[in-house]
Amino acid sequence: MGEGKNWHDKYYKLMLIIPALLLLFSLYSIYSFYNETGDIFEKDISLTGGTAVTINGEVQIAELKDFLFSKNIDDISTREISDLRTGTELAVIIETKLSPEEIQPILEEFLGYGLTSENSSIEFTGDALSQGFYQQLGIALIIAFVMMSLVIFVIFRTFIPSAAVIISAITDITMTLAVLDLFEVRISNAGIVALLMLIGYSVDSDILLTTRALKSKTGSINSRLFQAFKTGMTMTLTSIAAVAAALLIIYSFSPVLTQIFSIVLIGLGFDLLNTWITNVGILKWYIERRKIN
Amino acid sequence: MAKLTFRLWVLIIVLVLSLLAISPSFQKGVIVKSVSINSSSYEAGLRGGDVIKSINGEVINTKEDYGRVINGIFENVANETKITIRTENKDIILFTDQIPEITVKDIPSTKVKAGLDLQGGARALIKPTENVASDQINDLVLVTRNRLNVFGLSDMAVRAVSDLEGNHFMVVEVAGATPSDLKELLEKQGKFEAKVGNVSVFTGGEEDIADVCRNDASCAGIRGCYPSDGGGYFCNFAFTVFLTESAAEKHAEVTKNLTLDDTGKYLSEKLYLYVDDIEEDELLIGAGLKGQVTTQIAIQGSGQGDTQEEAFNNAKSSMNKLQTILVTGSLPFSLEIVKLDTISPMLGNKFTYYLFLAGFAAIILVSLIIFISYKNFKISLAVLLTSFSEVFIILGFAALMKWNLDLPSIAGILIAIGTGVDQQIIIVDESKRKEDMSLIQKLKRALFIIAGAYFTSLVALIPLWWVGAGLLKGFVFTTIAGITIGVLITRPAFADIIKKIEK
Numbered sequence: 118m119g120e121g122k123n124w125h126d127k128y129y130k131l132m133l134i135i136p137a138l139l140l141l142f143s144l145y146s147i148y149s150f151y152n153e154t155g156d157i158f159e160k161d162i163s164l165t166g167g168t169a170v171t172i173n174g175e176v177q178i179a180e181l182k183d184f185l186f187s188k189n190i191d192d193i194s195t196r197e198i199s200d201l202r203t204g205t206e207l208a209v210i211i212e213t214k215l216s217p218e219e220i221q222p223i224l225e226e227f228l229g230y231g232l233t234s235e236n237s238s239i240e241f242t243g244d245a246l247s248q249g250f251y252q253q254l255g256i257a258l259i260i261a262f263v264m265m266s267l268v269i270f271v272i273f274r275t276f277i278p279s280a281a282v283i284i285s286a287i288t289d290i291t292m293t294l295a296v297l298d299l300f301e302v303r304i305s306n307a308g309i310v311a312l313l314m315l316i317g318y319s320v321d322s323d324i325l326l327t328t329r330a331l332k333s334k335t336g337s338i339n340s341r342l343f344q345a346f347k348t349g350m351t352m353t354l355t356s357i358a359a360v361a362a363a364l365l366i367i368y369s370f371s372p373v374l375t376q377i378f379s380i381v382l383i384g385l386g387f388d389l390l391n392t393w394i395t396n397v398g399i400l401k402w403y404i405e406r407r408k409i410n
Numbered sequence: 411m412a413k414l415t416f417r418l419w420v421l422i423i424v425l426v427l428s429l430l431a432i433s434p435s436f437q438k439g440v441i442v443k444s445v446s447i448n449s450s451s452y453e454a455g456l457r458g459g460d461v462i463k464s465i466n467g468e469v470i471n472t473k474e475d476y477g478r479v480i481n482g483i484f485e486n487v488a489n490e491t492k493i494t495i496r497t498e499n500k501d502i503i504l505f506t507d508q509i510p511e512i513t514v515k516d517i518p519s520t521k522v523k524a525g526l527d528l529q530g531g532a533r534a535l536i537k538p539t540e541n542v543a544s545d546q547i548n549d550l551v552l553v554t555r556n557r558l559n560v561f562g563l564s565d566m567a568v569r570a571v572s573d574l575e576g577n578h579f580m581v582v583e584v585a586g587a588t589p590s591d592l593k594e595l596l597e598k599q600g601k602f603e604a605k606v607g608n609v610s611v612f613t614g615g616e617e618d619i620a621d622v623c624r625n626d627a628s629c630a631g632i633r634g635c636y637p638s639d640g641g642g643y644f645c646n647f648a649f650t651v652f653l654t655e656s657a658a659e660k661h662a663e664v665t666k667n668l669t670l671d672d673t674g675k676y677l678s679e680k681l682y683l684y685v686d687d688i689e690e691d692e693l694l695i696g697a698g699l700k701g702q703v704t705t706q707i708a709i710q711g712s713g714q715g716d717t718q719e720e721a722f723n724n725a726k727s728s729m730n731k732l733q734t735i736l737v738t739g740s741l742p743f744s745l746e747i748v749k750l751d752t753i754s755p756m757l758g759n760k761f762t763y764y765l766f767l768a769g770f771a772a773i774i775l776v777s778l779i780i781f782i783s784y785k786n787f788k789i790s791l792a793v794l795l796t797s798f799s800e801v802f803i804i805l806g807f808a809a810l811m812k813w814n815l816d817l818p819s820i821a822g823i824l825i826a827i828g829t830g831v832d833q834q835i836i837i838v839d840e841s842k843r844k845e846d847m848s849l850i851q852k853l854k855r856a857l858f859i860i861a862g863a864y865f866t867s868l869v870a871l872i873p874l875w876w877v878g879a880g881l882l883k884g885f886v887f888t889t890i891a892g893i894t895i896g897v898l899i900t901r902p903a904f905a906d907i908i909k910k911i912e913k
Contacts, residue, residue: 207760237754238751238753240750241749243746243749245746245748250878252575256873257873257877260873261870261872262870264870264873268866268869272862306878306881307817313870316867316870317871320863321829324862325859325863328859335843335844335847352836355779355832356828358779359772359775359776359831362772362775363768363769363771363824366771367764367765370761374817377821
């Protein structure tokens with residue numbers, strides 16, 4: 118071999134330390150979050166059970182909070198929905214563990230008018246359902262990973278390259294979750310679905326990379342990897358641009374979509390790292406060892 | 411001009427079919443969403459789903475027109491006034507001093523249905539407090555549907571769902587404005603009462619009705635089909651209802667003083683069946699039952715039709731309906747509302763606008779990036795057009811399946827478009843690679859990568875279908891529809907477009 122080692126040949130194994138450290142750090146912060154709170158992330162009321170009341174129109178949020186505190190209701194969170202162009206407040210969302218029957222009269226007392234289906238939305242999730250929901254999302258995530266791994270193994274029929282694709286997807290999700298924990302984001306059921314969808318976005322570029330590296334015969338391994346890198350970067354960057362644009366527009370309006378897009382955006386960022394350092398590193402290492410033996 | 415390939419033809423045909431499925435409507439008027447039962451409008455024959463064209467000769471095009479005209483009529487009238495409501499196929503005349511107790515909505519401009527998150531409405535997820543078998547849940551669904559129908563709601567869906575852990579639920583969705591008593595209505599199973607004349611004979615529940623024979627040919631079924639005198643056929647059905655001892659005694663008490671009717675075969679009073687205090691059906695009582703203490707009563711009836719098959723089916727559905735009514739209130743479990751959402755329709759329009767804006771901005775931005783990286787206007791345009799056709803086909807498919815597009819469904823569309831663009835980039839890049847392969851071989855490999863990515867996404871999505879009593883079905887539905895349409899239709903067509911551009 119000897120001739121013309123470029124910087125990547127020299128350093129790609131060393132570069133694997135970056136994602137490895139990040140992964141360790143992520144696992145550590147998820148673990149410490151678990152120790153503190155008893156769960157690996159903070160669940161919102163769609164997963165713990167509770168009520169979300171959306172009141173259309175302008176509401177003085179600070180005063181509302183003071184009022185609720187004076188009633189000894191402190192476990193609430195509020196969010197504002199505003200018009201993108203004018204910035205005026207369109208509605209406010211109040212989330213609480215209380216049942217609709219308990220919170221509605223209190224809110225009506227503050228507002229001075231009754232809440233009807235015209236001026237408000239009330240979403241209630243019971244404990245029984247949210248518990249089941251949470252557990253089943255966990256089961257779905259596991260089934261999804263097992264099935265996905267099977268498909269990947271069927272496609273490539275070699276252990277290490279397939280494992281690299283799966284590791285990269287798992288790492289994407291783990292790192293994203295760690296960021297969500299760091300910012301103490303309350304994750305909804307939609308958020309978990311977004312985490313699951315990272316699998317889809319993640320394997321796209323990984324399958325491209327692995328196919329180019331293993332099934333193509335033209336050019337050196339480095340040039341094949343570099344070609345794949347160019348394609349993959351265009352893919353991920355367009356996705357990032359599209360999601361960021363959508364997020365910007367929807368940000369003030371829909372908490373559900375905001376969470377989905379934010380999670381996909383964070384995940385795509387980590388996917389750049391995990392595809393082009395983690396997966397490339399493992400794959401290149403595998404190809405070089407196979408050539409030596 | 412280059413010839414269109416087979417795959418491009420497929421894309422064009424599917425696009426046309428999608429347009430037909432979405433089929434924008436230019437019809438004018440307002441649709442009646444609900445009519446209060448026992449109101450004068452209901453008695454005059456107005457029903458949910460009717461399209462109001464004019465009122466007292468004034469043309470009604472929108473909901474606003476309706477409000478203006480109705481308020482105009484009642485503004486300065488204190489006593490009964492005549493209102494002529496013209497619908498598509500009938501004239502309804504009311505004499506009333508009250509605003510008609512109906513709710514209306516504009517005629518939707520397309521057949522794409524907006525879900526509750528977008529157009530407002532109520533959704534309840536109801537779980538029996540103990541574990542039940544799936545046929546019991548189906549009973550509950552039938553009973554509930556029957557009871558809600560009585561309310562004259564047109565945009566309503568009741569169905570059974572189950573989740574990954576095998577729990578059974580019932581979902582009730584009411585679109586548009588929500589009846590405030592929905593919660594009360596759902597938490598109770600419904601009240602069934604049978605009366606002879608004005609006297610209550612038995613009510614639903616285990617106290618009076620021990621069992622209703624269903625799905626057992628020995629005590630329930632169609633008992634024969636015959637040609638009718640006036641042409642056509644009729645089929646008779648019969649099934650047994652088992653009463654408790656006390657109900658049987660009450661029945662004997664009430665019927666013993668009745669006389670026979672003109673034919674001599676039946677009693678002079680009928681048996682009236684009420685659900686939630688509203689009369690649902692009436693039955694003749696056989697002369698032999700007069701004053702008898704009997705715990706088994708046979709309920710008989712018939713169905714008619716032009717053909718024997720039609721008569722048979724009508725008889726069967728009448729029988730099922732009666733059985734359901736009799737079961738009402740006697741299901742052996744109580745209910746718990748595990749999720750109840752009432753969503754205001756106010757923010758819906760703005761929301762749809764933002765969603766379109768977000769989708770539009772994302773696709774334009776992506777085309778721009780592709781233009782910059784390939785410096786090729788044609789490729790950029792092809793990506794733009796393919797993405798838009800994909801959205802269009804997904805919407806067409808959703809309209810065809812009568813799928814309600816809720817928030818998760820829309821997230822699914824965006825995800826599908828996102829992966830779609832990624833795969834188009836793979837196609838472009840594969841075709842541009844300097845390799846000792848023909849263009850066709852390169853495109854084949856691109857489609858191999860795409861198929862691989864497709865199957866991994868597919869298997870990751872499938873388990874979500876059953877999670878949390880199907881609340882995420884919308885997401886799974888549109889994402890799978892989107893990526894499948896991509897793999898089967900738009901991606902191959904896009905590959906052909908690229909072939910033409912690269913040549």
